[in-house]
Each structure stands twice: as C-alpha cells, then as structure tokens.
Amino acid sequence: MSLEVPAVAPAPVSRRGRGTTLILVSSACFGSSGTIAKPTMLAGLSPQQVAAARIALAAVVLLLGIGILRPRLLRVRPAEWPLLLGYGLLGVAGVQLCYFVSVNRLPVGIAILLEFTSPVLIALWARFVRRVRLPRTMWLGITLAMLGLALVAQVWEGLSLDSVGFVAGLGGAVCSAAYFLIGEHGATTREPLGMVTWGMVVGAVAVCAISPPWTIPVALLDAPAAFGPWHPPVWVLVVAVALLSTALAYALGTTALRHLPAAVASVIGLLEPIVATATAWALLGEALSWVQLAGALVLLSGATVVQRVHSRQAGQAQPGVGQESPASAP
Template sequence: MTTELPVLAPPRAAHRGRGTTYVLLAALFFSTSGTLGKSVMTAGITPEQVAAVRIGLAAFVLLAGVALVAPRKLRVRRAELPVLAGYGLLGVAGVQLLYFVAAGRLPVGIAILVEFVSPVLIALWVRFVRRHRLPGPVWAGIGLAMAGLALVAQVWDGVTLDGLGLLAGLGAALCSAGYFLLGERAVAGIDPLGLVTWGMVIGAVAISFVAPPWTWPAGLLGAHVEFGAWLPPVWLLLTLLVLVATVLAYVCGISALRHLPASVASVLGLVEPVITTVAAWVLLGEELAWPQLLGSAILLTGAYVVQRKWDVLVG
C-alpha cells in the first residue's frame, strides 16, 4: 500500500518528535505488506484474494473499533459521499489490488518503487489540470524519477520486467495519486479516522466483486509457507497483514499528520521502499541487479525532490 497520506495541517500543539515516530512506524508497518502478501500467494491464494482479505478484515476491525470508541468520527454529510466513494475505490481498493498484482509478478522491492512514481503523477495533475506553474526543481525531480524507473525496468533489454506486473505497478501509482488528491479534499470535512474507516469499508465492498468472500480458499489457511527462516501458517501471515500492515499502518499514518505537515511526513515516508526492498531480500531472497539498485536510488531522489516542493504545488 501506498504510504501516501492526505494533507492535514498540524495543530498548534504539535509534537515533531511524536509525529516523526508515528510516520516512521507507519512506513515500517506498510513495508511489511509486500513480503507478507507474496508469501501468502505461494500457498495458492491469488493477489485478488489477498487484497480482498486484507481490505475486508481491516474494514471490519476499524468499523467495529471506531463505532465502539468514537462513533462521532463516522459521521459524514451527504455532500461528501462522492469524494469519499472515490477515495475508497481508488485509494483503498485500487491501490491494494494493483499493488498485490504487481508484487505477484515482480520483485516486491520493484513493485513498491514503481508505486512511488505517484508524486510525479500528482505534480503533473497540478500542472496540467489545476494549471499551476511548477518550479524548475520539480521538473528536475520528475526527470530523475523517470530515469530511475527506466533503470529499474532495464529498458535497454526491451524491459526485462513482467509487462503486466509493470502496468499493475503503474496503475497502483495512479490510484495512489488519486488517494492523495481525494484525501486532501476529503479530510477538510471528514475526520481522518472516519475517512480511513469508511474508505476501507467502500474498498471492501468494491473488491468483493473481484474476489467474493465465498471464493476465499479457507482450506489453505492452515498451510505452512516459507517466510525467511520460518514456516508460519497462512492464517498467521494474513492476521499480521490485516492488523499490522493495514490497521496499525493507517492509524499511525493519520496520527503522524496531527503533528507534521504532509510535505515532511511524505519525505520521511520514503524509507518505506527501502525497508521493503531489504525485507524482500532477507525474507524472500529477491536480489536486485546493480542497475536496478542505482535506478532505485535515482527514483527515490526524484520523488524526494517532488515531495519537498509539495507546499508550492498545492499553494
């Protein structure tokens, strides 16, 4: 999942240290989704089913928890329903589904890196749809990100990556950009925790059309799969995927934005693909060639430059 988060201005009583801790925890929790999900897929569960289980159970946990502890946060005005629906369809269902399709066909580290092209797409939306002029460093960042993506894909070899996996990763980046832009608009009138909860619920309903609950392979939950040096059961990995990589990750991410501006939080969030790549190497044995490692660094540098200028883009 993408770690891109909606804009939320921090209150006066913000604590930068606390916000930094939250955003780093969110990046750490989000980074586990690729390795957990791909290990589950080795048991025979499809990417669509993994995404459906992740979103559906996370929606249940969040809705039950918020309804019991803070039901007022679930209040939504009728006028806010269209943007909330778009947020759930693109930012939750679209991102998670396409990311798992990409991770099933590409190394996990590359799948998450391709998704981090989303700041570039946001910048282009701001330039050509909102008609804001972009400063020179933003164009430089876009150029770096595209050059890095070309190295990651090794285009000189006719694109050595799986074509469908690469398209799914770019689709996840597009949905992640939509998540950010729609979230920026929605959070102005909807409580962030309520936004995440209803986004999960809408996403769960949408993805149920792709992978209905009655098609989930319950018989595989007890199967054991390789996860680094361990052989845990599928049900344990799915539990971690739902509670750690989804619920805790989203809650920490939203909490971070109570204390940090989105521009700072998004830059700190760039540690996510780094952690994801290292985890995939250690737990799944997925090594990248040196041009791909170089391209990863260039892509992240470009995304960093674009995100550092986010305040200018949305001003």
C-alpha cells in the same frame, strides 16, 4: 500505500520526536505489506483474494474501533458519498489490487517503487489539467524520477520486467495519485480517520464483490507458507498484513500527523520502499541488481524533490491551512 492527512501547526520538539517515531513505525508497517503478502500468493492465494481479505479485515477493525472510540467520525452527509466512493474504489481497492498483482509478478521492491511514481503523476496532473505552472526544481524532480524508473525497469534490455506486473505497478501509481488528490479535497471537510475508515469499507465491498473471501479453501489457509526461516500457516500472514500493515499502519500514521508537519512525514514515508526491498531480500531472497538499486535511489530522490516542492507551494498558496502530503499506502 502510505498515508495522507492534513498537516498541523509546527509542534514542539518533544511532540515532533513522538510524531517521528510513530511515522517511522507506520512506514515500516506499510512497507512490510508486500513481503508479508507474497508468500500467501506463492502458497496458492490469488492477488485478488489477498487484497479482499486484507481490506475486509482492516475495514472491520477500523469500523469497530472508530465506532466505539470516536463514533462521530462515522457520520456522513449525503453529499459526501460520491467522494467517499471514489476514495474507496480508487484509493483503497484500486491501489491494493494493482499492488498485489504487481507483487505477485515482480520483486516486491520494484512493485513498490513503481507505485512511488505517484508524486510525479500528481505534479503532471497539476500542470496539464489544473494548468498550474511548475517551477524548474519540480521538473528536475520529475526528470530524476523518470530516469530512476528507466533504470529500475532496465529499458535498454527491452523492458525485462514482466509486462503485466509492470502495468499493474503503474496502475497502482495512478490509483495512488487519485488517493492523494481525492483525499486532499476530502480532508477540507472531513476528519481524515473517518474518511479512511469509510474508504476502507467501500474498498472492502468492492474487492469482496470481485473475490469473496469465503470462496478461499479452508485447507489452503492452513497450508504452510515459506516466510524466511519460518513456515507459518497462510492465515497467520493474511491476518498480519491486514492488522499490522493496514489497520495499525493507518492508525499510527494518522496519529503521527497530529505531532509532525506533513512535509516532514512525506519524506520519512520514503522509508517504505527501503523496508520493502530490505525485507524482501532478507525473507524472500529477492535481490535487485546494482543498476536497479541505483535506479531506486534516483527515483526516490526525484520523488522527494517533487513532494517537497509541492508541499512548499501549497503552504505558500494557503498559509495557515492544513495541507496534505503523500506518504504511500500499499
């Protein structure tokens, strides 16, 4: 699941180049999470165990790093705890659990595409809950995204995808939408990196309560996992998904948004499903059909339209105010 932080004022070209590089690396790190994690599940870990280990390790790294480098970001007023709890439970724990359950049952590329329908859910929330009138362009984006989803799921074959994996993927999209909406509200009063850190801590506590990491058999952690031509121990991949695809990805993404407008970063963030699909094909042998690949392009095109229109509307509504824009965080 990409990253959501406030946009800043337009940056000089040199700073934009730096921000673009950072967000590209961050998106690649986020996109690799499913491909890195799936071999650990095939080796015997449950999705809950992988999610617990990933979030717990990332929470420890972020908490220590922020505590040492920028401790003021960890200060929390009592009134902020409800928001941080919702952010951690839905935006961190919910997203990771649903995504890994989906990855365990579906190709990685399809699992992440299901999660990337979250911009459509946010637009529908704005229309039917907030009663915001949506422009025709956004409805076009929603239609494209739904058409792409139908192609990916191959609904004419009676939904050939695993039903539990499909529902979990859509659950990840719901939690991802909550992540963006709660984060949008919280970023008006808190530094994004501090909110991400506490959200990771809350998510770690919640997921570890469901599946304590210490219940994982040590022998299983030392077992080899099939990762392309390599067979590293399971624990190596668990650490990689926690540090590379979570802690580092969040840190780079947050830094990137200091140099790059969020509207630009949100589009670059669409690199994530491309990375996920490509790495799963290269390392796990998971290939999508031509129809599903076409559906992926249509879905991502629709999501891009929705994101861009949303960012433009937000900027017009609040000129000069930092605005959040989604870049997922699986």
